Amino acid sequence: MRPTSPIEFVARDGDQSRKRTRNENQPSLLANISVADSSPITKAWDLAKDRSDPYLFNHSVRSWLFAVQIAQRMEQIFDEEVVAIGCLLHDIGLTKGFDGPNRFEVEGANAARSFVRELGFDDRRAQLVWDSVALNSTPSIGLHKENEVALCTVGIGLDFAGRGYEHIPAETASSILGAFPRLAMKHEFTKCIFHLVRTRPETTCDNFTRDFGERFVPGYSAVSVVDLLMNSPFEE
Numbered sequence: 001m002r003p004t005s006p007i008e009f010v011a012r013d014g015d016q017s018r019k020r021t022r023n024e025n026q027p028s029l030l031a032n033i034s035v036a037d038s039s040p041i042t043k044a045w046d047l048a049k050d051r052s053d054p055y056l057f058n059h060s061v062r063s064w065l066f067a068v069q070i071a072q073r074m075e076q077i078f079d080e081e082v083v084a085i086g087c088l089l090h091d092i093g094l095t096k097g098f099d100g101p102n103r104f105e106v107e108g109a110n111a112a113r114s115f116v117r118e119l120g121f122d123d124r125r126a127q128l129v130w131d132s133v134a135l136n137s138t139p140s141i142g143l144h145k146e147n148e149v150a151l152c153t154v155g156i157g158l159d160f161a162g163r164g165y166e167h168i169p170a171e172t173a174s175s176i177l178g179a180f181p182r183l184a185m186k187h188e189f190t191k192c193i194f195h196l197v198r199t200r201p202e203t204t205c206d207n208f209t210r211d212f213g214e215r216f217v218p219g220y221s222a223v224s225v226v227d228l229l230m231n232s233p234f235e236e
Contacts, residue, residue: 031179032172033065034072036080040119044085047115051095055183056192059159063087065176067155069168079148082125085116086132086152093133094192103203104196109134137208139163190216 028037049057064087071078092098093108100107113130121129132152135142142153157163165173190212197204197213197220204210205223213220 030061031065032175033069035065035068036084038081040081040116040121041084041088043119044088044115048088048092051092051097053095053188053192055185055188056091056094058180058183059185059189060088060091061180062159062176063090063152063156065155065180066158066168067151069172069176070154070158070164071151073167076147076151078151079125079128082128082132082148083151083155085112086129086136086148087155089115089129090133090136090152090156094196099200101203103207104209105134105137105207 026037027034029035045061048060052060064084067083067087068080070076071083089108089112091104091108092111093104093106098104098107098111102110109130112133113126116126116129128146128148131142131145131149135145135149136152136156139153139157143150145153154164158165158168193209193212194216197209197217201213201220201222204213206225210222213222
């Protein structure tokens, strides 16, 4: 049976070996949520805050807090640093300085993976960070990945579109939103994607940014997968 909410994906048993690899980081309170506090998380926080517009930074922090709150309510054990860094850097590809040929999620994932490798993350943990960032806007895949990736996907999707919001206690949501307000995110995020579609339309044909282009950008025309198939150089 298909889960009725993305939240249910993080209630799976998953890989029990993760219980032996949990980071024992010093806990800290952020918007009344108990979160891990470590040097890599602090560095990711500083990077996200330095690069991101305030509304985008707050979105990233709220996504992390929602992911942690969900995990705690589901009594999930997970790699706190991976989830924190995956959420904090998931939109880094939308910030200034990223104008490469790949969709913004991949640009950000490549940067996030390089970032954590420099901090000493092994290949497995670095790949989990990459997947958390690259798949942040593709829940149809991200929710089926490792627990850390699924948690990032759930937290980000909750803050972006309200998916699973009903599972968050009202006082918890109020605390998170009060500490890290949305700052007209709907309007500001739309402007951000509008600019992306206008300046790098070739990166928008196979992700959600296409929807913004079709609705808000005059003359926008995305590559059709049907055309790619029909125009392929094969005789049949």
